[in-house]
Amino acid sequence: MNSPDLADSDNVADAITRILPALKEFYQFQGPDLAAVRSTDWKSKLTTPLPQSGQGIDAVIDDLVHTIIPNGLRNGHPGFCGWVTTSPTSSGTAAHVAAAVAGSARFWVQAFNYLETLSLSWLKELLGLPSSWQGTYTSGGSSANLIGLGAARQWAIEQMGVDPSMTGIPDGARFHIYASKEVHHVVNRAAAVLGIGRRNVVSLPTDHAHRVDLSHLEARLKQDAKNGIRPLALVATAGTVNVGAIDPINDMADLAANYGAWLHVDGAYGLFGKLDPRVAHLFEGLHRADSAAADPHKWLAAPLGNGVAFVRDASILGRAFTLEPAAYLEGSASQDGVIKSPFDDFGEVYHDFNLDQSAPSRGVSVWAILKEIGADGIRDRVVRHNSYARLVAELVRQNPVLEVVTEPVLSICCFRYNDGQKSQDELNELNARIAATLRSESQFVPSTTVVNGTYAIRPCYINPRVRETDVRGLVNRVAELGIEMN
Ligand SMILES: Cc1ncc(COP(=O)(O)O)c(C=O)c1O
Known part of the structure; x- marks a missing residue:
């Protein structure tokens, strides 16, 4: 050639x-x-x-x-445990490269298109979601949440007899989205983009375990109903980004049913946490949700740019996101239904279920990862990582100059240096310096957060390469640095 x-x-x-x-x-x-x-x-x-x-x-x-x-970017280094990110493992990467060459779009009758569908059904099975739900791959958790909430908006406004995808939000209609103050900011941004408005995301207080406070949620739903404000969606976070808390999904499903609201679960980080039998009960009620987001590019360590939205009712999702038939797309398919060329049909159609027309094949990476290590391999990883967070808590408790800031639920354990001699401000400043030194040394790289005014070192384990020695090494190094920098 x-x-x-x-x-x-x-x-x-x-x-x-x-x-x-x-x-x-x-x-x-x-x-x-x-x-x-x-x-x-x-x-x-x-x-x-x-x-x-x-x-x-x-x-x-x-x-x-x-x-x-x-x-x-060395976010796959075994000592890296920051934010909720890592770099991909071998089979997903090979599949990603294969898709760039041989499956450069997810359209048409070809193997990569089919693997979108197959891997979505595997993910539903893995996560215990009903097989009838519609899944769709996205560029990540931001767009997966936007899609779930876009479906919620479609549904809520259709209840008023209006199709918002055609005519927009009816004049004067007011909607609230309800979420805990720990919700990821992508939900607020989704509210902005969907025309609901960031200020209409009601930020609810949390309980002692950083979960949404149900009594405040119910009180607010009641008050808003009296004032004619409709509930667009309740958002339960299954694995908050700061501390890994899981909102009470089942109770929120009850409230959603009582107040006529959509229930969306943001599991971008934590939905795969359900595979750990020690915490699986915290996900009770997931099957009662109307939509959910999960990120294979987090705990599955798929190449970045791999999120997924699941919506109970494909028809609502389709009405919200349809591209509408076009002569050059659907019109160019085989007229007699006979498929002799890959280009006779668009295959399993995904461009009517999300934001992108052209999109890369992402399912092949998830397929490769699940084929390589199976449900058992993912469960093993999740359990190991959740155990690492528990090990951090245990080691911290054994060390008189360290303090647990948040108890692990999933794979995050926030902790800090605290020798009991300093003010809160001094401790915050010292722990920030410890974290900066860790980053510059680059052997152990956690991220940090602030929990109720306390600056904390925040290891979050999703990186498949982390070994127990890295977990122990991080805790020891924080104690050493705290003593040295005191
Ligand atoms: C709970 C939660 N939701 C949403 C997101 C956003 O996902 P992404 O960064 O893939 O857009 C994150 C990212 O950390 C998250 O932890």
Whole structure:
């Protein structure tokens, strides 16, 4: 094949092969992480005027191998336990690369399209969701929550006899979304984008375990009903980003039923936590929800850009998100229903269920991960990570200069240095310095948060590479640094 184009497209496998040694070396995570320290250097190498004539693929490979990959993001390092992120494992990555080449869109009658559907049904089974629910892959938890709440908006306004996807929100109608103050801010943003408004997300207090306070929730629903404000959705978070709390889903399902509201579960981080038998009961009532979000790019360690929204009723989801038939799309399918070419049909249709028309094949990565290690392998990971958080709590309790800030529910345990000699402000400042030093040392990298005014070090275990020695090492190092920096 001789392409008339200047871009090489005949040697894709060769190009990938040429960057593999650099990727292999990157995953050894040797030495300290110097990407930020060296940023002046690599930015100056990369900063050039727009090339008017191309420098060729060799120049691209050279930059990738020598400048870009070695200065990439080390969030897969075994000592990394920050935020809710990690880098992908091998089978999902191989599948991702395969999709970039051989399944570059999820449309049409081809294997990657089918794997979207198959892997979504595997995920439903894994999570114990009814098989009748409609799933759809998204770019992550932000859009999965937006899609769940978009379906809620469709449903709530249809109750008024109006189709909001056609005519918008009826004049004068007021809606509230109810969530605990611990809800992820993507929910507030979804409310903004959906025209409900950030201020109409009622931020409810939490109980001692950082779960939504049910009595406040019910009181607010009652008060709003009296004032003619409709409940658009209750949002239960299954694994809050700060501490991993799980809202009482079953009780919220009761309230949703009593007050005529949609129940959405944000499980972007924690829904896979349900696989741990020690905490599975906390997810009771999940099957009563109307929609749920989960992120394979978090605990499943799929390549980033992999979220999923599930909605009980496919028809509501379809009415909210349909692209509407177009001559160049549906109109170009086989007229007699006979499929002889992949392009005779769009295959399992996903562009009517979410925000993207063109979208990458994401299901293949989830399929690969589940095929490789199965439900047992994911359960094993989740249980191991939840145990790590419990180990942190135990080690912290054994150390007189450390203090548990939040008890683990899932795989997060917030703790801090506290020798009992300092004010709250001094402790907050000292723990922030400890965290900054940990990040610069790059051997153990947790993130931090603030819980009721207490600055805390927040390891969150979703990274498959973390070993028990990394967990013990982090706790020891925090104690050592606290003593040294005192
Ligand atoms: C509970 C929760 N919801 C939503 C999100 C947003 O997900 P994403 O970053 O994939 O958009 C996160 C991310 O950490 C989360 O923890």
